[in-house]
Amino acid sequence: MALNPAIDIRGIIWSWWWEESHRVLVFTLSIALGVIWLRKSWKKEKVPLPPGPRGLPLLGSLPFLSPDHHRCFAELSQIYGPIMKVRLGCKLCIVITSPSIAREVLKDQDTTFANRDVPAVGFLGSYGGLDIVWSPYGAHWRMLRKVCVREMLNNARLDALYCLRRREVRHMVTQVYSNIGTHVEVGEQMLLTMFDVMASMLWGGTLKGEERNHVSAEFRQYMEKFIGLLWTPNVSDFFPAIAWLDIQSVGRRMKKVVLWFDRVFESVIDQRLKTEVLDGEERRKNDNESNDFLQILLRVKDQGDTPRRPSP
Structure with missing residues (x-):
């Protein structure tokens, strides 16, 4: 029996579209689910940071800090509280202005916060951070x-x-x-x-x-x-x-x-x-x-x- 060429072409196009749409749909759903899972896992692993000034891209708060850092941080603490984050260039710094919190960090939890970020010059001056000031706790x-x-x-x-x-x-x-x-x-x-x-x-x-x-x-x-x-x-x-x-x-x-x-x-x-x-x-x-x-x-x-x- 002869087949109608028009019906055959429409059927082929419909079957192709149905298969491709399913593939596109499955691919889109997979991407969406992957993004949602990554965002949830990233939020779970990321430690919440204290508030602080936003600063500029790349420079952070460097252009806005006065030479008297202690007074500048004291003024910022009136806005953001006793614990705040300040971005200095590419470095994230946590500033503590409360005596009680400083006592907890430096005395009660001193082992946890014992390690220090070695500055570039300190690294050269201490043979790669080997002295008692810059060595990691161990x-x-x-x-x-x-x-x-x-x-x-x-x-x-x-x-x-x-x-x-x-x-x-x-x-x-x-x-x-x-x-x-x-x-x-x-x-x-x-x-x-x-x-x-x-x-x-x-x-x-x-x-x-x-x-x-x-x-x-x-x-x-x-x-x-x-x-x-x-x-x-x-x-x-x-x-x-x-x-x-x-x-x-x-x-x-x-x-x-x-x-x-x-x-x-x-x-x-x-x-x-x-x-x-x-x-x-x-x-x-x-x-x-x-x-x-x-x-x-x-x-x-x-x-x-x-x-x-x-x-x-």
């Missing part, structure tokens, strides 16, 4: 804290180093007394004495004479540079994606400061090791109670009983 940090508290900063050790501190203070008083009748910057003298005390407690009498004075003077200068670079606002901290550019050259300057410290510390350590070889073990035993920090660290290194940080 075995490595606990080892550093144990060495500092038990070996270096305990009462017995500080009492043993009293003679070093007294020597530097007496040297300062002698200098001030020799300048009777002239203008004396007491604050500057106190700052210089503080650095001399630090150097004495670090490596004691390893450096002597002109070498000691020269290294102490440079030590003060480079320590001031080190602290100044840490406090310098750095674009790399707000925009980590362009940190490798080092737009302000802060990282390059910090590397030079760290290289100077490395050179001085290596020189002092070499001199101390040579002195110990010449003086012998007996003197080290008799002088054990008046060891400076360098001697303590060398002894801890020789004992080898402190756990090392696992390599990443």
